[in-house]
Amino acid sequence: MNHRSRTTGLAVTLVISLVCLFFTSSAFAEEGKERKFSLGYEADKLENCVEPTEYMRSNHFELLLHERDLTVHEGIRIKKKSLTECVECHVSREEDGKPIPINAEGQFCQRCHNFTAVKIDCFQCHSTVPNPDKGWTAFNHPIVTPEMDKVRSLHQGFAANAQQDSLLDSDSLDVLMGKQQSSE
C-alpha cells in the first residue's frame, strides 16, 4: 500500500464516522430530558441512589441478576442494592399512605416494561409492597423494640399501616429517650 492510498483511506473513514456521529447525535440529546415519574415516590427526592439514572435504565437487570446470586449463595446483603429497598423507595402511595403494588398498571416497573414488552417475573416471589411490620427484614436493627418500629412507621409516612396506634405515645417516647425500660 502506498502513502497516498493510505491517506485517502483514512480520510474516507473519518468522513464516514463523522457522518454517522451526526445522525446518531439525537440519541445523546435525550440525556437532558426530564423523565421523572411524579407519582409521589420517595425516590423522586434523590438524584440517584445505586447508580446514575442512565446506567440504571440500561443495566438494572444486570445488577439484579448479579446481586441476587451474591445474596442467595453467599449471604451478602447490601441494603441499597436489594430489591426490597428498590420497592420501598419506588412504590407510590395512596392518600392514606397505603402502598400501591409496584408492578401494577401505570406504576414504576410497568411504565417501561409495558412499552418494551418485557415480562418481569420478580414479583411472583418478591413482595410488591414494603411490609416491614409483618416480618423480620434483614435491614431492621437486629434488636427492634415496638417503640422503634413506631418511629420507623412514622418516618415512612406509613401511619395507616403501623401495627399499633400511629401516633407515638408518651410511654414509647420515654423508652426511646432512655427514661423507661422497654416493654420487651
Next chain:
Amino acid sequence: MVDKQQEPVDNERRSFVGKSVAGIGAATIAPGVIFHAVADAGDKTTPVSSKNRWGMLIDSAKCADGCSACVEACDKENGLTLSGFDRPKTDPIWIRKVKLKDNLTGHVTNLPMLCQHCENPPCADVCPTGASFRRADGIVLVDRHTCIGCRYCMMACPYKARSFIHEVIPEKLSSVPRGKGCVESCTLCVQRQDAGNHTTACQEACDKEGHNAIIFGDLNNESSELSQALKKYPTRQIRADLKLNTGVRYKNI
C-alpha cells in the same frame, strides 16, 4: 514489495506506550474496585463462611403434647399462610409436629420435624438445576431463581421436609420471597441469621411457651449453648444410618 529499512528500537517510545496502557488499564478497572467498596454501615458485605455451622438440638421430652407454638411461629415469621388457602394437605409447611407411639410400651413421643440441614443433603444431590444447595454456613436452601419446580428434592428427602407451592401467592413478606412453582423448606430463619440475630422463630416461640425444647446455635462454636448441650447429653440424628450428618439433632427419642 519495497524493502523497508530496519529502524532501531525506540526504547523511549516503547516505555511511553507501556506506561500509558498501564495507566488506562488502571483507570478502567479502578471504578469497579472502588464502587464495590462503598456500602452502608448496616450492610452485610462479607460472604458467609464455614466458620459457623448452624444447627439445632430438639428435646422431645420437653416437647409438649398438643402444643404447636413452633409451627405457628414459623408460619408467622415466614408468611406461610398470609394468603390463607387453608388446604392442609397441600399447603406448604416448614416444621411439623410428629407424634410417635411405641406399640410395645405405649410410650408417646412428640417431636417437631423440619429440614435437618444435612452436611450431605440428598436434595442437593438430586437437584437437576443446582437450586437446592448447602450454603457455606450449613443452611440448606432453595435458590428460587433457579428452581424449576420438578420436586425431585421432595422425593429425595428422607424427612419429607420440603413443600411445593401450588398456587399463586398474592401476599408475601419482603424478607421472605416465595412464589408458585418452587419448592421450599425450613431456612433456619436465614433472614435473621444474615441480620446478625442468631435465633429462630420456632426456638423463640418454644422458649416463650416455657418448654425450651429447641436449642439453636453454632455447632462449630464449642462454647455455644448448643455445643455444650450436645457434649453433655446423649443425642442422636434421625436416620443416622443414611450418614447425612444432619445439623438438627434429637434428644430423648
